Amino acid sequence: MASILCRPEEVAFVDIFPPINVARVGDSNEHFIGSEVPGVEPVPVGGFKDKDFKIKKQAARFRVYAYDKDNKLLGELKNSDSYSFKWTAHVANKKASWVIFRGRHKPESWNLRNPDVQGWPQGQEKSYEYTNTRTDLIIDSGERIIEGVNAKDVFLDGQFGNDKEIPLQKDVRLGEL
Template sequence: MDAITHCKIHPAVGIARVGNSPDEFFIGPELPYPTPAPAGGYKDGAGRLKRQAARFRLFGYNAAGDVVQELTADDAQITWTAHLANRKAAWYNFELAMDIPEAKPCARRNARVSGPDRARLVIDPGSRSIAGKGQSGPAFQFDTGQFFGKPIYLGELRTDEAGHLLVLGGRGASAPAEPGHTAYTFANNDGWHDDVADGPVSAQVTIGGQDVPVEPAWVVTAPPNYAPDIVTFQTMYDLIVDSFQNSWLPPVPMPSFTDHVLPILQQLSDAQWVNF
């Protein structure tokens, strides 16, 4: 077997989703297109939404950049670390994409909070680390961050039976710091918080007593996907490929109807059943 010189965490960006079921969850899709519904469906016995966990795996690469094998807890000593935070209340208003000129006048959220007090708008419990198989528990929860002194739970880490990392998000909580602050718009409600978050995922890997460098990943905890069988007609992957083809990613020499055209037509057709 080729020598493993470095590792990468896949997926590079993992998507977890919040849900109000206190204990039940399912593993999110690990293929480009919708997968069968999880056992028991998307809700628990009380009708509450299960959380979608993002599962991360480690792959070992040789010096040429080729995959040698997937690494599990049976192959290496692996310690996972993730850091979730929610900085929305201290960021800019949700109005326009921040990378276009029209967004320059965009105001800060909670503009009346200034100086050192703005740090109280940031929900940041710090990082958590986990190792081994089938691990879970209070020590791995992101539950020490606060919003104006109010503790906010952002999620937790677990491992499955092979030692893969599972990141679970919050429980779909959104509320004001103080009673009486009524929500008045779809977004940008001053004094309010939610429990979505994002942050880096890293791992420390030791094989045969030697530490191996690891390329990190990122995790995003998002709202529930209420139409899991529908693929939007323009995916995030499409946007990334389009952006990179203007720089270092070479375009496809000859587009394939099956691979490049038919999926878009199918996705447009499926979109008639949902309300964007």
């Protein structure tokens, strides 16, 4: 679809496509853009690994479409001279703070992953909400913002063990915008 040039007053709302996408981390400095067509597997030229057998990162591309007041598609917004975009992302890895996966047909046992790092406090009701307070085990980048075309990389960095001075404290890169 072609870029559109329309007056801002014609645009009632914009929509992002796809509304959700998948990106994968890798240890290579190379990357590829995942499939932009539903049902098509993303297979990069040369494969998923670089010449040093490191895994290439999979990037996700999003597009912004404008609609009028009657929900009629006006087109894709991509002319940076006419429109500006500000993207906000917040990424967190909370797996280490969660309970041990029990499967679909077993009752909840409330056994925590990594209970020796931050276990259940005495008298604490066992709930999924509590796992969000186990901040020593959550790698959280916080909100990050990127603006403009070809903007400089914004890294989604967090720390493992970020609330205590413990030997496990380590900087972790969750991705980049």
